[in-house]
Amino acid sequence: MIKPISAFAVLGALALALTACGTTDVAASADTDTSAATGVGCADDATTTSTGPVDLTDAFGRTITLDQPAQKVAVLEWQQIEDVLSLCLTPVAVADADGYRTWDTAEELPESVESVGTRQEPNLDTLFATEPDLVIVEAYTRDDAIITQLEKYGVPVLATLGANAEDPIAQMLGTFDLIAEATGRTERADVVKEEFAQHLADAKTDIADSAPAVTDFVYFDGWVDGGNVSLRPFGQGSLVGELGEELGLTNAWTGEVDPAYGLGQTDIEGMTTIGDASLFYTGTVDPDSESFVDAAAQNPAWASIPAVAEDRLAAFPGGIWTFGGPRSAEQIIDAYVAAITK
Structure with a gap:
């Protein structure tokens, strides 16, 4: 049984068991193509990626400012890995790549993508060796430990909310929109949402x-x-x-x-x-x-x-x-x- 890692705290009262899949770090691939059309329908995608500065507010009211849309993104949770791929962008690094490939088959993750440890304990040195221009995480509070850790490296961090039972479909689509805005792929996001x-x-x-x-x-x-x-x-x-x-x-x-x-x-x-x-x-x-x-x-x-x-x-x-x-x-x-x- 697998459950969302970020849900560990909020589900404590239910005493749910936690099982997580670990991975072994692999050497970074020099030929990783961050613009590869890996997502469903990406081979025929004709949408435009914006190039101007990005100024957005993440799920916790934090301001994210980028000189241009993020192109080399590292992603530490499976939903967000899937979202990046759906936006026709290949991440440079992800947490628990093997686990993703087992539990999430909606979008195929290329073998060349760097795996940086587990979702609970990502290897940050390996992550930042891939030189991302944005790290996407899942959190539940503004001062979540993972956000604090990552910010010390000086790379922008986009924090998304894992889930919200008040309207889970809107929450799912809202997270998708945030990632699309950060990567300049809002046109592609509109296509995916219309298809959904x-x-x-x-x-x-x-x-x-x-x-x-x-x-x-x-x-x-x-x-x-x-x-x-x-x-x-x-x-x-x-x-x-x-x-x-x-x-x-x-x-x-x-x-x-x-x-x-x-x-x-x-x-x-x-x-x-x-x-x-x-x-x-x-x-x-x-x-x-x-x-x-x-x-x-x-x-x-x-x-x-x-x-x-x-x-x-x-x-x-x-x-x-x-x-x-x-x-x-x-x-x-x-x-x-x-x-x-x-």
């Missing part, structure tokens, strides 16, 4: 036309610890949950969730309270944990859940990052359509 909006509208029509017998759902992931199965429902305020509701479905998880990501915590018995709702879960294989679904099937209570008994339990395709940007959101939408209309 059309993707959502088309999928909503597809689901409505299929007239599903059950429209209630719960999306969840989980992990196994000492033989015990812990499940994490994505409730109100989660990006996955809100995308489902935008499609005309109803998120049936009504338990307690955290104020940033909309995530809850329960066990198998707790999942028996969701009524007839269909169950969807992550299909990404965690290399550090056994299958929580296989483990759950060993508990007799699991078979009593209507969705399990009626074969309305479905895995979303592997590699969908449920805390990602517009392209991940499109993957989530496609997964809903495939599961609902099968």
Whole structure:
């Protein structure tokens, strides 16, 4: 089970386990092309990148001033890595490249990009050896330790907010817009956002036309610890949950969730309270944990859940990052359509 690193503090009350993928630093590639068209649709992109000075305010009211849009960016969180790639820019350095490639397949990260350690503890010496003109981070407060550390190097730091359960879709798009502004790629951002909006509208029509017998759902992931199965429902305020509701479905998880990501915590018995709702879960294989679904099937209570008994339990395709940007959101939408209309 993987969860957003920046969510560690806000999710403490839920006592969620933390699993993170580490990486080994590799030598910087001299031929890294920071202008390569790596994102979906970038090969045919005809948008214009601005060249003038940049003066913007980040998610914490900090002013970011650049003589020109950032071209060599280092990125320390997966959603923002995806966003940079969607904007047709290849980062010079990222945190946990191997983990990104496992958990976020919405945009392909070139092998040439420097990996600078884990998301929790990036190797700053390796990061700054790539000579970025902007570092993009995820934080929760203006005085977050990572911002303070990075600012000592004298390189501009764009701090983005990890999530906001009050409006997760708007938050996701707002982060995308910030990065686009910092890199001079607002025209490209508009194209991606329009594609996302059309993707959502088309999928909503597809689901409505299929007239599903059950429209209630719960999306969840989980992990196994000492033989015990812990499940994490994505409730109100989660990006996955809100995308489902935008499609005309109803998120049936009504338990307690955290104020940033909309995530809850329960066990198998707790999942028996969701009524007839269909169950969807992550299909990404965690290399550090056994299958929580296989483990759950060993508990007799699991078979009593209507969705399990009626074969309305479905895995979303592997590699969908449920805390990602517009392209991940499109993957989530496609997964809903495939599961609902099968």
